[in-house]
Amino acid sequence: MTSTAPKHHKAKALKPGSVRPAKELCSECGLCDTYYIHYVKEACAFINQQIPELETESHGRARDLDNENELYFGVHQEMMAARKVEPIEGAQWTGIVSTIAIEMLTQGKVEGVVCVQNTPEDRFQPMPVIARTPEEILAARVNKPTLSPNLSILEQVEQSGMKRLLAIGVGCQIQALRAVEKQLGLEKLYVLGTPCVDNVTRAGLQKFLETTSRSPETVVHYEFMQDFRVHFKHEDGSTETVPFFGLKTNQLKDVFAPSCMTCFDYVNSLADLVVGYMGAPFGWQWIVVRNDTGKEMLEMAMEQLETQPVMSKGDRRQAVQQSIPAYDQGVTLPMWAAKLMGVVIEKIGPKGLEYARFSIDSHFTRNYLYTKRNYPQKLQQHVPEFAKKIVDQYQLPED
Ligand code: FAD
Ligand code: SF4
Numbered sequence: 001m002t003s004t005a006p007k008h009h010k011a012k013a014l015k016p017g018s019v020r021p022a023k024e025l026c027s028e029c030g031l032c033d034t035y036y037i038h039y040v041k042e043a044c045a046f047i048n049q050q051i052p053e054l055e056t057e058s059h060g061r062a063r064d065l066d067n068e069n070e071l072y073f074g075v076h077q078e079m080m081a082a083r084k085v086e087p088i089e090g091a092q093w094t095g096i097v098s099t100i101a102i103e104m105l106t107q108g109k110v111e112g113v114v115c116v117q118n119t120p121e122d123r124f125q126p127m128p129v130i131a132r133t134p135e136e137i138l139a140a141r142v143n144k145p146t147l148s149p150n151l152s153i154l155e156q157v158e159q160s161g162m163k164r165l166l167a168i169g170v171g172c173q174i175q176a177l178r179a180v181e182k183q184l185g186l187e188k189l190y191v192l193g194t195p196c197v198d199n200v201t202r203a204g205l206q207k208f209l210e211t212t213s214r215s216p217e218t219v220v221h222y223e224f225m226q227d228f229r230v231h232f233k234h235e236d237g238s239t240e241t242v243p244f245f246g247l248k249t250n251q252l253k254d255v256f257a258p259s260c261m262t263c264f265d266y267v268n269s270l271a272d273l274v275v276g277y278m279g280a281p282f283g284w285q286w287i288v289v290r291n292d293t294g295k296e297m298l299e300m301a302m303e304q305l306e307t308q309p310v311m312s313k314g315d316r317r318q319a320v321q322q323s324i325p326a327y328d329q330g331v332t333l334p335m336w337a338a339k340l341m342g343v344v345i346e347k348i349g350p351k352g353l354e355y356a357r358f359s360i361d362s363h364f365t366r367n368y369l370y371t372k373r374n375y376p377q378k379l380q381q382h383v384p385e386f387a388k389k390i391v392d393q394y395q396l397p398e399d
Contacts (some may be wrong), residue, residue, distance in 0.1 A: 011038035013155075020032050022155075025242075028201075029172050030154070033151070034151065036183065039183070046172070049176075072269050081307065082307070093277055096285050102138070111164050112131065112162050134339050151176055172196075190272060191271045200255055207255050215240075219232050226278065230244065246342075249326075264382075272293040273287070286356070368396070
């Protein structure tokens with residue numbers, strides 16, 4: 001008897017805790033927790049970087065490297081700043097991601113939404129789910145600032161017989177998802193992405209909170225914001241801010257996951273629609289519509305949003321160039337100097353899209369150096385052309 005089941009059904013998911021094919025570079029995206037591990041050599045973002053090829057497949061054209069906005073933010077039709085007129089309580093920003101997901105589900109565009117809730121015991125321990133009700137989507141609001149195995153639910157998608165799905169995720173998850181998209185048996189996949197950078201394991205998160213916050217155990221939410229400060233929100237509703245320049249870089253140097261130190265997909269190049277904050281004025285979210293599917297998704301929530309055009313002010317380049325040796329040598333400023341520098345840079349520093357470029361430039365230069373030092377054999381294949389072009393604008397230390 002011949003079986004008609006797809007080949008990947010024969011593959012076996014890896015056991016939790018076992019070494020993954022990408023070894024220490026694994027971002028725990030979840031693919032290897034399923035029989036889709038069959039495709040790992042091609043699909044894993046850290047084994048086979050293929051952003052340009054998948055961009056053309058997903059968006060119908062390549063990124064235009066001669067257009068500065070495309071070079072930095074990826075293929076897109078449109079960008080804007082937006083916020084919910086009535087923000088969702090407890091969301092990371094104003095809850096645009098959760099709102100779009102709820103509308104897609106309740107208006108029947110999709111049968112389920114891949115998103116990540118937290119475990120009952122730990123607010124920062126990710127628990128990926130396929131949400132089928134608005135309540136389940138809302139329960140996934142707010143960032144779990146830890147590596148999250150969102151794709152671990154892929155077997156459930158196929159088994160459920162679902163044909164129309166919305167997946168929410170960060171770049172490495174979406175890259176692997178795009179690579180196996182055709183194997184999922186779906187009629188339509190919608191992809192809603194967020195930018196992502198400097199993620200950590202659960203243990204790394206603890207170290208970050210303990211070295212940076214005055215009260216690590218009560219933090220419910222944090223973000224590196226456009227005013228060059230980390231904003232922590234505590235259980236009692238109070239806010240604590242710590243200037244970037246005052247972070248204990250020497251202690252935090254190896255807190256970020258090695259996957260994130262070699263990542264060049266900050267802006268989630270392969271999602272249909274991206275919702276972040278860094279290209280927008282403080283308090284607003286930043287939206288990048290990559291293709292028609294992304295436009296269709298954004299339209300579902302448009303009535304609930306106020307919007308304004310994106311803006312750009314200042315010049316990031318000197319600040320980026322100065323950040324390179326500072327990070328490299330693990331320099332930490334005394335708190336008074338860090339605060340002063342934060343105030344000055346906030347007044348005269350880069351704003352809007354220029355702030356986003358500041359953040360991309362400083363992370364790409366750092367990650368390029370990290371990759372070059374630790375994985376020299378990977379450098380050529382792993383760093384996409386757009387990232388090479390961005391990094392080439394700066395002088396990097398010689399080794
Ligand atoms: P909400 O409505 O609160 O929904 C958040 C959604 O994110 C939920 O649906 C949930 O399923 C999903 N999610 C939560 N944690 C994870 C995770 N670990 N992996 C995958 N999906 C997850 N934006 C920027 O512009 N610049 C940045 O530097 C930046 N860094 C980020 C770093 C991390 C680790 C993450 C997870 C996100 C980052 N973002 C960044 C995105 C930004 O913080 C917000 O998530 C985004 O603007 C959406 O806000 P919201 O209020 O609309 O989301
Ligand atoms: Fe597997 Fe994902 Fe880890 Fe790559 S990043 S080894 S695909 S779990």
